[in-house]
Amino acid sequence: MKKRYFISAVLLSISLLSCKKEATEAAAPPVMPYKVVELGKSSTTLLAEYPASLEGVTDIDIRAKVDGYIEKIYVQEGQEVRKGQVLFKLETQTANQEAAAAKAKITAAQVEVNRLKPLVERNIISDVQLETAKANLAGVKSTYQGIIARINYATIKSPVNGIVGSLPLRLGSYVSSQTAEPLTRISDISTVYAYFSVNEKEQLDIMMNADGKSFQDKINNMPAVNLVLSNGSLYEQKGKIETFSGQANTQTGSFNVRASFPNKSKLLRSGGSGTVQIPTDLQDVIIIPQSATLEMQDKRIALIVDKDNKVKAVAIEVRPIPGGRFYVVDSGLNPNDKMLIEGVGIVAEGTQIKPDVVDYQATIDPTKK
Template identity: 25%
Template sequence: MNKLHTLVAVAGIAAASGMAYWWQNKGSTHATAEAAAPATAAAATPAGAVAVEVARAESRAVQDDASAVGSLRSRQGVMLRPEVAGRIVKLGFADGQPVRKGQLLVQLDDQLQAAELRQAEAQVGIAVANHQRNKDLVAQNFVAQRVLDESAAALEVAQAQAALSRTRLGRMKITAPFDGIVGIRNVSLGDYVKDGADLVGLEDISSVFVDFRLPERFLTRVQPQQRAEVALDALPGKAMQAVIEAVDPQLDANGRSLLVRARLDNPSRLLRPGMFARVRVVFAQRANAVMVPEEALVPQGSKQFLIKVVPGPKGPMSQRIEVAAGARRDGKVEVQGSAIAAGDTVVTAGQARLMRGDPQPLRLIELGKVSGPVAASSPA
């Protein structure tokens, strides 16, 4: 019985030792396979390669422009006010209606002025008769020349008095100085108004002006007859073309801004003074501008650099290039010059180790794609 127990114990120990040996060899084989994988991957990438993110340069149409906000103004606009006090006896317009140049808008009571004019005209008639009579008498040597001179002076005084009375009478009528649309009146029939009181506004909106301000750096670039694009919050989705009419010669000392006025045609009369406007002035347009992501640019002092990916003997290499930045649109910036062309690959992240200027091997990572080789651009 003791021998049986001894044999069972020996067999169990042998089985356990065999299992331990097998398990140890399996783990070593698995570790060797795992260690071989990085070695294979390392062999595919040059030693010391810098991992960077890259993107492609693209070509698109770009406009060199400036944006601003402004307000619409009527082509002509006045607030009608009387020059003399008086009582309103007639209104020749309806609120918000078009009127013609010379149309009677407000008539003040002019009975007193009309009577004064008739009196002055009668005085002129008497003076004319006296002067003519004195002419005849002087011709016949019945009176002296001095009498004729006095009658001529009296005639001039009477005529001046009549002209004064006629002017006073004319001031009792307020007419439209130009074609336009009247606003909402501030007075009613029978009101007594003083001189200078606001009666009604008159606006000519056959075309309108848009006034806006630009920073002073655009002083040499904005010129009359340039085109501007205007968008209005009141008319969403509708872009209109304006023409710059004038540039104020004086800059605002507070904001260092330049006042610009552009003209908009308004045949439908939809545009009204006071509307809020968004203005974009186009200075130049380029059909095939080369654009790269903004993060590709690395500023150093007053200069701008980017890293271009070029082919090397063992794979992609870095090439530092100084560039001039142009217009910026939607997270991209224009690269001016011939150093970068559409389709070239540029580094967008990881440039810090590449700014010394020496070409270095790269391991490229293109965003949105699985890590792998990316075609390098030809050297500039």
């Protein structure tokens, strides 16, 4: 009887263990396959972007040197003009009358000099009278020349080749050398300068990546830069960085930089804006998709798979690659690490997965798929 009870107890225990095992297996989640990539190294170009303001080689305010009413305007806003081309003409009626009067005085003074010369030669009068007459002649000539200069100044010409700016004043407006607003501005935009600022760290990064011994050598050897226009399109001509300011701005800690862009088409205009892109070529770096990372508490996180195929979160430092799709990894990941690129944000740390390894180059360059 006892033997029968013992056998029954053993069978019951085996049955309970079997049920517990089945329940445990039923509760455990299945190991799911997720795509991972085994990291390698590649090359890329980073483009640092800086907002810039555009100015021509020269931007010259055109002002009146004499007083007068605007009688004629020979140009239009945006017109291209040559050096010496007439832009404005001021009214000169009063000055012309003064010139005629001054010329008459010159004639009279010259007659007086001519009358006195023979008298002095014959010692009829002293030469003091003649010298006085000559001085009077010189004075009226000087007055006449001053009036003629005023008349000439009333015809206002362009001092340079360039583009006419706005024309705030109209026909009949009274202007003088003291008028606050210029008649217009002529901009020489055969070359356009893009002015922008970089902070101290960026300035050091730029110069340390440039070839050359001296600071000027480094500037001369810097790569060509791009200009993105305000409408988002890329300007067709490459530019060249020409200068860095000698010292940082004490208030902002930034350096002023000037890049020049050829502007034969006259597409760029003074007063415009854009974005300067400075390229940096990187060799043998790890590139990862931005979509394969998470941002947690101001940190960028990537998920890698360990030797037991369990997911592990690691903090990484990255730099964005232009285009908004990829990062360059500065720290946190190594070649041959297996990084999760599917299910990011869904798969929890510590989860065991079945890695589905995909090609690294195809991940960072879809054309190679």
